[in-house]
Amino acid sequence: MSGYVIAGYALTVGALGAYTVSVVRRLRRQRPMREDES
Amino acid sequence: MKPTRVLGALALITLTGTIALGLGLPATEEQQTYARFVAIHPPLAWTAYLAFGVTAAASALYLWPRTRRARWDAVAEASAELGILFTGLTLVTGSLWGRPTWGVWWTWDARLTTTALMLVIYLGYLAQRSAVDAGPARAKRSAVVALLAVVVVPVNHMAVEWWRTLHQGRSLVSLNPGGQLDGDFVAAMFLGLVAMTLTYAWLVVLRTQLAEATGRTEATALDDALAARRREAVTT
Numbered sequence: 627m628s629g630y631v632i633a634g635y636a637l638t639v640g641a642l643g644a645y646t647v648s649v650v651r652r653l654r655r656q657r658p659m660r661e662d663e664s
Numbered sequence: 665m666k667p668t669r670v671l672g673a674l675a676l677i678t679l680t681g682t683i684a685l686g687l688g689l690p691a692t693e694e695q696q697t698y699a700r701f702v703a704i705h706p707p708l709a710w711t712a713y714l715a716f717g718v719t720a721a722a723s724a725l726y727l728w729p730r731t732r733r734a735r736w737d738a739v740a741e742a743s744a745e746l747g748i749l750f751t752g753l754t755l756v757t758g759s760l761w762g763r764p765t766w767g768v769w770w771t772w773d774a775r776l777t778t779t780a781l782m783l784v785i786y787l788g789y790l791a792q793r794s795a796v797d798a799g800p801a802r803a804k805r806s807a808v809v810a811l812l813a814v815v816v817v818p819v820n821h822m823a824v825e826w827w828r829t830l831h832q833g834r835s836l837v838s839l840n841p842g843g844q845l846d847g848d849f850v851a852a853m854f855l856g857l858v859a860m861t862l863t864y865a866w867l868v869v870l871r872t873q874l875a876e877a878t879g880r881t882e883a884t885a886l887d888d889a890l891a892a893r894r895r896e897a898v899t900t
Contacts, residue, residue, distance in 0.1 A: 628696070628697045628698060628764065630698065630760045630761070630763060630764050631687070631697055631698060631700045631701065631760075633760055634701055634704065634705070634756070634757045634760040634761065635683060635686065635687065635704060637753070637756055637757070637760075638704050638708065638753050638756075638757060639679075639683065641749065641752075641753055642679075642749075642753075642863060642867075645749055645867065646867060646870075649867065649870045649871050649874055650870065652874055652878075653870060653873060653874045653877065656874065656877035656878060656881060657877070
């Protein structure tokens with residue numbers, strides 16, 4: 627298996643995963659804030 | 665189960681399937697194992713087009729007085745951010761594909777150049793959004809910018825037809841019966857298209873929820889701070 631192909635797949639999965647984790651974490655941080663206010 | 669979670673689960677399943685199918689594709693005489701990029705590279709580019717198209721559509725809905733809702737502005741922002749992510753990944757995977765097959769990481773070819781231009785234009789779109797405070801004025805201006813920016817998408821898509829280029833023809837044409845790609849490659853690319861589209865749809869929902877939640881927090885921040893100061897004044 628070529629290193630270029632593995633790097634391409636790994637970067638794609640890694641970037642999409644990192645973005646997802648970042649959005650979900652920020653969303654969770656916002657939700658308790660809203661609940662505290664109410 | 666919430667619809668967002670169903671969408672997330674479907675995205676994860678199809679993405680896993682794409683990786684398994686893509687990495688299992690046979691080596692070809694012309695491209696060897698590098699042909700395995702077909703399962704992710706064209707789908708990433710397609711999803712970037714979709715994301716910028718949604719940004720333009722949401723912006724048009726915001727500009728139209730009858731359909732004006734703050735949510736359309738949030739959708740436009742979320743989709744543009746995802747479009748940038750998918751465009752960035754298109755450029756990275758394209759570069760990794762180009763190095764062993766073309767012999768270069770980058771060349772000022774029409775398709776590559778218009779893709780880079782698309783990335784820069786939408787980075788500019790997000791930059792102008794973050795330069796001013798949130799509100800109707802920013803939303804309107806951003807919507808106009810998004811409608812102007814989307815012109816680059818068809819130019820990028822048609823670049824391989826309009827100019828002489830190193831890049832191959834439009835990949836989506838390969839999905840047609842009688843195309844140049846073998847069945848396994850068409851199946852992997854099609855699954856990749858489904859997986860990236862579902863991933864985009866899931867993330868745009870989450871990112872829009874985040875933009876709306878942040879907007880609500882910012883809108884009430886001043887009132888909360890004033891209320892806190894008043895409470896302090898009463899107790900002292």
